[in-house]
Amino acid sequence: MNGLGPRCTLSMNVLVVVIVLISSGCVRRRLMVRTDPPGALVSVDNQVIGNSPAATPFVYYGTREVRVERDGYETQTLRHKINPPWYQLPGIDFIAETLWPFEVRDERVIDTKMVPRVSEPADVIAARADQLRSQTRTGVATPLPPTAMPPTAVPLPPNSQTLPFGGVPAQVSP
Structure with a gap:
């Protein structure tokens, strides 16, 4: 026997458990986005985190949407x-x-190379503008791209009314 009574051994065991619980660690997660060239505005999941290189903590794993501008x-x-x-x-x-007494760091890095924007020469843009002007003078309509098309009208059912400012039609009881 070590000369200590069972009461002292129990106290030491409790003390060790308390120290382990008090000094429990955690996992620190960090996502860093680096761009070439640096200085781009970085957003992660539609939240701006700063100019690259930029870092942000995260809690959950999964797919992230990263936008650099x-x-x-x-x-x-x-x-x-x-x-x-x-x-x-x-x-x-x-x-x-909770139980591991040290801090665990999980750092993830996303590197991206930015592509320079190619702008059209001024004479090509001016020629397109002249073409559009001449089309409008002659009455030729230039179709809008499909994403810019206004929504099609939907006929209302009988006994319905619309709310102001394009609200949803509501049924009117007779």
Whole structure:
């Protein structure tokens, strides 16, 4: 026997458990976005996080939408999947998040090379503008692109009325 009574050994065991619980660690997750050239405005899941290189903490793993914008370059929207590491598997994650006495860092980096925006020469743009002007003078209508088409009218059912400012039709009881 070590000379300590059972009461002292129990106290030491309780003390060790308390110290482990108090000094429990956590998992720090961070996503960094770097661009070439640096200085692009970075958004992750439609939240601006700053100019590249930019970093933000995250809680959940999964697919993130990363958008980078900079004058003179094409705007890029990337969908990047962040897979959980082995210590975030169910069951093991409890140990990593609460019982492991040290901090665990999970840092992910997304690198992207920005493509310079190609602008058309001024004479090509001026020629297109002249063509559109001449078409409008002669009465030729230029069709709108499909995304800019106004919505088609839907006939209202009988005994209905519309709400002001294009609201949803409501049935009127007779």
